[in-house]
Amino acid sequence: MLLEIENLSVEFETASGPFRAVDGVSMKVHEGEVLAIVGESGSGKSVSMLAVMGLLPWTAKVRADKMLFQGRDLLGLDASARRKLVGKDMAMIFQEPMASLNPCFTVGFQIEEVLRVHLGLDRKARRARAIELLDAVGIPDPASRLSAYPHQMSGGQCQRVMIAVAIACNPKLLIADEPTTALDVTIQKQILDLLMRLQAEHGMGLIMITHNMGVVAETADRVVVQYKGKKMEEADVLSLFENPQHPYTKALLAALPENATGDRLPTVSAAAFEEVLQ
Numbered sequence: 001m002l003l004e005i006e007n008l009s010v011e012f013e014t015a016s017g018p019f020r021a022v023d024g025v026s027m028k029v030h031e032g033e034v035l036a037i038v039g040e041s042g043s044g045k046s047v048s049m050l051a052v053m054g055l056l057p058w059t060a061k062v063r064a065d066k067m068l069f070q071g072r073d074l075l076g077l078d079a080s081a082r083r084k085l086v087g088k089d090m091a092m093i094f095q096e097p098m099a100s101l102n103p104c105f106t107v108g109f110q111i112e113e114v115l116r117v118h119l120g121l122d123r124k125a126r127r128a129r130a131i132e133l134l135d136a137v138g139i140p141d142p143a144s145r146l147s148a149y150p151h152q153m154s155g156g157q158c159q160r161v162m163i164a165v166a167i168a169c170n171p172k173l174l175i176a177d178e179p180t181t182a183l184d185v186t187i188q189k190q191i192l193d194l195l196m197r198l199q200a201e202h203g204m205g206l207i208m209i210t211h212n213m214g215v216v217a218e219t220a221d222r223v224v225v226q227y228k229g230k231k232m233e234e235a236d237v238l239s240l241f242e243n244p245q246h247p248y249t250k251a252l253l254a255a256l257p258e259n260a261t262g263d264r265l266p267t268v269s270a271a272a273f274e275e276v277l278q
C-alpha cells in the first residue's frame with residue numbers, strides 16, 4: 001500500500017472560531033494507481049492532500065487515526081525526516097504553475113536544486129538530468145531553455161516545468177491539484193496526456209484533484225467524492241459512472257455537457273442536497 005489515510009480531520013483556527021475543512025476522510029492509494037478526488041470548490045480536497053504533504057500552515061490542526069506512506073507514519077515525522085520525503089518520494093503540482101515556480105530563478109536552477117538537495121548530484125550530472133527531464137515533459141530545445149525564467153515561458157510550458165520538478169526524483173506518489181484548470185482547453189488535454197504517460201512509464205501512484213468529471217473519466221482507476229469536508233462516496237471509475245450512489249455524485253454527473261437534455265446544463269445546487277446530507 002502506498003498511502004493509507006484513516007479518519008483524517010483538519011481544523012483551522014479562524015477569527016470566528018475553529019473551522020473544520022476536512023472531516024473524517026479515509027482513503028487508500030495502491031502503488032501505481034490513479035485515484036481522483038472530486039468535489040466542488042471548498043470541499044476540502046486540497047487541504048486533505050496538503051495535510052498528507054505536511055504543507056499546511058501552523059493554524060491547521062491535523063488529526064488522523066492513521067496516515068501512512070509506504071507503511072511510514074506521516075503524523076509522527078519530524079521536520080527533517082519530512083523534508084527528506086516531500087519533493088522526493090512524494091511530490092505535488094498545483095493549479096497555478098506561474099505562482100508555484102519562483103520568478104527569480106531560471107527553470108534550470110529550479111530543477112537542479114531538487115536534484116542537488118535530494119539526490120546530491122554534482123553539477124554536471126544535475127545539468128544532464130535537468131535536460132533529460134525537460135525533454136521528457138515535452139519542452140523543445142531543452143538545453144537552451146534551462147536558462148529561461150518562468151515569465152519567458154507560457155502557462156502550459158511552466159506547468160510542464162513544474163511537472164519536471166515534481167518527477168525529478170522519480171516519486172512513488174504524485175499529487176496533482178487541479179493541474180489543468182488554469183490552462184487553455186487545448187493545452188489542458190496535452191498536460192493531462194503528459195501526466196498519464198509519465199504515470200504509466202514510471203508506475204507512479206497519482207492522486208488527481210479535480211472538480212471535472214471529464215478528467216476523472218479519462219484518468220482515474222478509482223474515485224473519492226468529497227463534499228463539505230466529508231467523503232460522500234468511493235468507487236472504481238466504471239461503477240461510479242454507471243451506478244452513482246450518492247445524490248451529490250449523481251448531480252455532478254448530470255452536470256456533464258454530454259448529459260444535458262435541454263438548452264441549459266443542470267447545475268449542482270448545494271441547497272438541493274442539504275436535506276439529504278443531514
Ligand SMILES: Nc1ncnc2c1ncn2[C@@H]1O[C@H](COP(=O)(O)OP(=O)(O)OP(=O)(O)O)[C@@H](O)[C@H]1O
Binds near residue numbers: 014021039048
Ligand atoms: N489556511 C486556511 N485557513 C482557514 N481556512 C482555510 C485555509 N485553507 C483552506 N481553508 C478553507 O478550507 C476549506 C477547504 O478548502 P480546499 O482548498 O481544500 O477546497 P478544495 O475542495 O480544494 O477547493 P478548490 O477546488 O477551490 O481548491 C475552504 O472552505 C477553505 O476556505
